[in-house]
Amino acid sequence: MKHPETVLEINLTDLTSNYTYLKNKIRPEVKMMAVVKAFGYGSDAVAVAKHLEALQIDYFAVAYAPEGVQLRRAGITTPILVLHPQPGNFELLLDYDLEPNLYSQRVLELFITKVKTAAKQAYPIHIKYNSGLNRIGFSDAEIPVVLEHLCNAQEVKVVSLLSHLAASEEHEERAFTLEQIARFTKFSEQIIAKIGYTPLMHCTNTSGILNYPEAHFSMVRCGIGLYGFGNDAVYDKNLFPIASLRSVISQIHELTPGDSVGYNRTFVADKPMRSATIPLGHADGIGRQYGQGKGFVMINGNRAYILGNVCMDMIMVDVTDIDCEEGTRVVLFGKDMPADVLAGTTGSISYELITGVSARVIRQIVD
Numbered sequence: 001m002k003h004p005e006t007v008l009e010i011n012l013t014d015l016t017s018n019y020t021y022l023k024n025k026i027r028p029e030v031k032m033m034a035v036v037k038a039f040g041y042g043s044d045a046v047a048v049a050k051h052l053e054a055l056q057i058d059y060f061a062v063a064y065a066p067e068g069v070q071l072r073r074a075g076i077t078t079p080i081l082v083l084h085p086q087p088g089n090f091e092l093l094l095d096y097d098l099e100p101n102l103y104s105q106r107v108l109e110l111f112i113t114k115v116k117t118a119a120k121q122a123y124p125i126h127i128k129y130n131s132g133l134n135r136i137g138f139s140d141a142e143i144p145v146v147l148e149h150l151c152n153a154q155e156v157k158v159v160s161l162l163s164h165l166a167a168s169e170e171h172e173e174r175a176f177t178l179e180q181i182a183r184f185t186k187f188s189e190q191i192i193a194k195i196g197y198t199p200l201m202h203c204t205n206t207s208g209i210l211n212y213p214e215a216h217f218s219m220v221r222c223g224i225g226l227y228g229f230g231n232d233a234v235y236d237k238n239l240f241p242i243a244s245l246r247s248v249i250s251q252i253h254e255l256t257p258g259d260s261v262g263y264n265r266t267f268v269a270d271k272p273m274r275s276a277t278i279p280l281g282h283a284d285g286i287g288r289q290y291g292q293g294k295g296f297v298m299i300n301g302n303r304a305y306i307l308g309n310v311c312m313d314m315i316m317v318d319v320t321d322i323d324c325e326e327g328t329r330v331v332l333f334g335k336d337m338p339a340d341v342l343a344g345t346t347g348s349i350s351y352e353l354i355t356g357v358s359a360r361v362i363r364q365i366v367d
């Protein structure tokens with residue numbers, strides 16, 4: 001398909017701008033880890049990683065091992081942290097030089113056993129501390145067990161100590177966040193005192209980088225910021241959404257009062273109207289929750305709201321008062337209409353909308 005009508009355009013120049021902006025927020029000696037999980041937040045993980053590697057990013061993070069394998073197969077040589085390594089994927093980690101984030105006694109022991117069997121030495125690992133998110137991570141009570149393994153196993157070497165903030169974008173949760181940072185600092189000090197070397201330390205995601213400069217330690221983990229969202233209007237004006245979802249109008253219908261639009265006839269015109277059909281639907285990542293007048297698309301600078309139900313492959317929008325014709329370009333989100341605005345119409349967030357653009361939508365890379 002040379003000219004697909006529905007496209008997710010990925011702008012690498014904007015990625016460079018976001019990277020530069022975020023890089024300027026950290027001290028020169030602090031390393032930056034780019035989080036490229038979930039297909040680079042729904043964009044194109046390989047294109048994004050290659051671009052950031054050329055900009056000399058220090059580290060990558062993915063959620064699951066197969067995501068790291070995809071990057072290695074594409075030629076990425078920068079270290080890759082796997083945030084949620086699963087014992088069933090340990091073989092893949094070793095085969096593709098991927099570094100596990102170990103978070104419990106069970107996975108730590110299983111991984112050490114695996115490395116021993118493979119006869120590897122000083123395999124890079126990362127140790128995750130649960131400072132309050134209560135998702136994955138070691139607790140304070142487990143510190144002795146962690147230390148026992150780390151001090152006795154020559155097979156592994158701790159590259160970093162990390163934790164994850166629960167509410168780095170919530171200003172009302174500042175006290176809790178500072179407590180998390182203090183707990184992580186104390187945990188790290190105890191580990192470092194015993195293992196006799198100093199691994200990297202990191203606990204900030206994008207909002208953590210922007211709101212807690214005192215918590216950058218020796219590395220930061222940046223996801224959504226690189227893709228153009230700062231979770232706060234103050235930062236959003238300096239960041240550019242790199243992904244833009246657009247399409248075209250397939251057909252326009254003139255509706256007379258009483259005409260219904262779409263499945264189950266949930267929308268019925270009560271006046272003469274015009275509807276436009278757009279070739280993308282819930283199978284492309286625009287969920288049914290955007291239907292019934294909640295979500296909209298941008299046509300010539302105007303919001304055209306979705307009429308009735310979102311179909312699998314199409315949506316119909318209200319263009320009664322909008323100057324447009326069949327073939328007119330339509331934007332769902334991008335630089336001029338950030339994804340968090342459309343997501344917000346259904347109580348969702350940028351993260352969910354951008355990572356949900358399905359594989360069916362052609363990605364077009366613009367440099």
Ligand SMILES: *Cc1c(COP(=O)(O)O)cnc(C)c1O
Nearest residue numbers: 035164205206221222223224225
């Ligand atoms: C996804 C993730 C990040 C990135 O968070 P952003 O808010 O997108 O910057 C960082 N750390 C961990 C552990 C994550 O799971």
